[in-house]
Amino acid sequence: MARATQEQSEETARTVLITAQELFAEYGYEAVGLEQVAAGAGVTRGAVYHHFRSKKGLFEAVLDEAQSQVSAAITQAAPGEGWDAIEEGCKAFLRASISPGVRRIMLVDAPAVLGWTTWRRSDARHSARLLEEGLESVIGPEEDRSAIAALLSGAMNEAAMWIAEGGDIASAERALSQILRSLRSP
Amino acid sequence: MARATQEQSEETARTVLITAQELFAEYGYEAVGLEQVAAGAGVTRGAVYHHFRSKKGLFEAVLDEAQSQVSAAITQAAPGEGWDAIEEGCKAFLRASISPGVRRIMLVDAPAVLGWTTWRRSDARHSARLLEEGLESVIGPEEDRSAIAALLSGAMNEAAMWIAEGGDIASAERALSQILRSLRSP
DNA sequence: CTACAATACATACACCGTGTATGTATAGGC
């Protein structure tokens, strides 16, 4: 296998990935051509297709990157367990999801580009997993746990977009606290 | 103006619209070409472009149709006011949104195709408006009302997809009731 | 150290889908 070149290669792939994340985040998936991505990364489309199977493949990698950034922010802000950790985690999710590099990719384009099921599976490996695990540690294996997690997850996603489009973050956090209260004391 | 032909023309436009709704709903916006739509409607792409400005324009019309179906179902199922009406309205939203002719168009593709802001504006003329008005009639002009409506709306959308992909509708409705309880008695 | 094979890209090309320009027939007002 290659050695010195391998690092070079990985760096190229990384550059393409970051460039794509920026462009997808700003203009949306369909409005961005791979020519733009390649040019922005200082390569040609050939390199892009070499590292990523297709435009969708590139997007999947970008999504994974964005979701990793978000879930990292969550675990850092709310490492513990219990209801307070969940609430803090949700708030961290909001703050992280507002980031322009994440928002549109993760919350708007991903479901449409990859399909809702694939998107959800991908989410289940990141922030949605944290939410479900947090809930399980608090309310146990209640039968409606998955449904509750789904509703909460949807509420969080919409809240993030709502904030990003001009909504007040403090107001959203208060609304979130209020909703969580009903789950804390059934 | 034309008379007999005008009706003919409107029927053609309607046929194209319905065909597009079926195809978009089943295969998704980007996977459907206007050639398919035209063929399914028994016309050529020329007719499609005559009645609708562009593929996006056609999609906007389809979305409006789908949202009208949903909001009609809501107002029929929950015509009154008060918390019970809101809860019934939400449940009606779930049942209506699960419909295969609505689901993907309204909940998955619309934000990506039209952009989140446009999508939200469109939603604000249909089910989201009903939700906001219902909330206003119950909790008054509380400052967090918009945030609460956003969270609830997101929760409902996600719940609909969750159900459509195999989740239990009764479970989702219980989770919804639980969340609404926190808002009923602050 | 040399020949070979695989990797990392660039270049060139085919295909499909959107959008637009143009053509044509019919309908309804004057």
Place this chain on the structure above:
DNA sequence: GCCTATACATACACGGTGTATGTATTGTAG
């Protein structure tokens, strides 16, 4: 009964994805 506008069909231009091919360089085996 002419004339214009409407309702569509046909034809074409363009952009973007994907794929096939070319090429240089690197790591490796003999």
